[in-house]
Amino acid sequence: MKDSPVLLDVAGLTVEYGSGPGAVRAVDDVSFRLRRGEILGVAGESGSGKSTLMTALTRLQRPPARIAGGAVTYHPGSSDPGIDLLAASPARLRELRWDSLAVVFQSAMAALNPVMRLGAQFVDVIRAHRQVGRKEAWARAEELLELVGIPANRVRSYPHELSGGMRQRATIALALACEPEIIVMDEPTTAVDVVMQRQIVRRLMRLRQQFGFAIVFVTHDLSLLVELADRIMVMYAGRIVELGTAADLYHDPRHPYSQGLRDSFPPLHGPLRELRGIPGSPPDLRALPPGCAFQPRCPKRQPECTTTRPELPPAAEHGAACLLQQPADLPGSKAVR
Numbered sequence: 001m002k003d004s005p006v007l008l009d010v011a012g013l014t015v016e017y018g019s020g021p022g023a024v025r026a027v028d029d030v031s032f033r034l035r036r037g038e039i040l041g042v043a044g045e046s047g048s049g050k051s052t053l054m055t056a057l058t059r060l061q062r063p064p065a066r067i068a069g070g071a072v073t074y075h076p077g078s079s080d081p082g083i084d085l086l087a088a089s090p091a092r093l094r095e096l097r098w099d100s101l102a103v104v105f106q107s108a109m110a111a112l113n114p115v116m117r118l119g120a121q122f123v124d125v126i127r128a129h130r131q132v133g134r135k136e137a138w139a140r141a142e143e144l145l146e147l148v149g150i151p152a153n154r155v156r157s158y159p160h161e162l163s164g165g166m167r168q169r170a171t172i173a174l175a176l177a178c179e180p181e182i183i184v185m186d187e188p189t190t191a192v193d194v195v196m197q198r199q200i201v202r203r204l205m206r207l208r209q210q211f212g213f214a215i216v217f218v219t220h221d222l223s224l225l226v227e228l229a230d231r232i233m234v235m236y237a238g239r240i241v242e243l244g245t246a247a248d249l250y251h252d253p254r255h256p257y258s259q260g261l262r263d264s265f266p267p268l269h270g271p272l273r274e275l276r277g278i279p280g281s282p283p284d285l286r287a288l289p290p291g292c293a294f295q296p297r298c299p300k301r302q303p304e305c306t307t308t309r310p311e312l313p314p315a316a317e318h319g320a321a322c323l324l325q326q327p328a329d330l331p332g333s334k335a336v337r
């Protein structure tokens with residue numbers, strides 16, 4: 001996977017709510033690359049900036065959210081230099097949505113039109129992007145529903161006639177309608193029970209294998225990501241604090257916050273261990289603590305952590321923005337910023 005071509009290149013993305021001195025920086029200098037066919041998980045507690053990052057990536061952010069800096073470049077096919085998504089016109093974005101880049105949100109009810117039959121919604125999306133007749137689009141809708149385990153005859157149902165799990169799967173099927181290269185999923189399984197969650201995850205993995213799309217999957221549930229994702233990035237207070245393969249994040253979390261997050265969820269396999277939450281709560285973004293934003297809650301805090309803000313090592317395959325991982329920054333070093 002790490003040798004696959006880059007599909008999406010996010011560099012220094014910064015998003016603020018409001019402007020001027022009262023602005024809240026919800027995403028701060030975030031950089032990462034999504035590779036073709038990769039599932040990249042984004043984990044972090046509520047308020048860490050995950051949703052803000054996803055809406056900015058897909059240009060779905062609404063005021064007062066404002067992109068304050070950075071670049072997002074989409075490389076469709078083998079095209080170079082790629083498409084600058086932050087500069088793309090509304091017409092260009094409409095072309096790209098569903099077709100190249102689809103989004104699945106937490107609330108299926110919000111994504112589906114309650115007064116339209118499921119099939120009609122699929123037909124609208126398909127015909128907006130493909131030169132196909134109604135009948136063909138309708139047949140495609142049936143096929144898509146079956147792909148996610150919904151009987152084809154449900155194409156005539158209204159969203160409220162489906163169970164929560166089915167509705168969520170229907171929104172995933174809709175995202176697949178035009179075979180996009182990237183699907184962004186923001187907490188798509190939060191509203192369904194754990195058994196359904198696991199079913200959806202397994203199905204997604206099969207579909208990814210079948211169609212080869214890449215997924216950015218956002219959730220606060222790190223253990224779900226360990227099962228699903230190729231790589232995971234952990235966010236805290238608007239920044240990436242750790243990035244690595246799912247196995248690295250699970251077996252060798254390097255940031256004390258990732259360690260806390262991992263220990264907050266039951267293990268996937270093996271004997272149960274005691275679950276420990278992370279004491280304290282995420283900081284107020286308007287008044288971040290000095291140094292590392294996590295230091296007030298960190299069980300491994302050193303004096304330097306209150307004065308130096310650690311950076312994520314650029315281009316590391318597995319890296320954490322923690323001074324304990326960057327010995328050069330510890331006492332005696334001149335590297336302390």
Ligand SMILES: Nc1ncnc2c1ncn2[C@@H]1O[C@H](COP(=O)(O)OP(=O)(O)OP(=O)(O)O)[C@@H](O)[C@H]1O
Pocket residue numbers: 017024026044045046047048049050051052053063064065220285
């Ligand atoms: N309209 C807004 N105005 C000001 N601040 C906002 C606004 N919307 C979100 N924020 C702030 O931005 C920060 C990031 O929020 P965001 O929803 O992106 O986090 P999240 O990790 O997705 O959390 P959740 O899982 O709860 O959705 C939070 O501190 C939140 O208070």
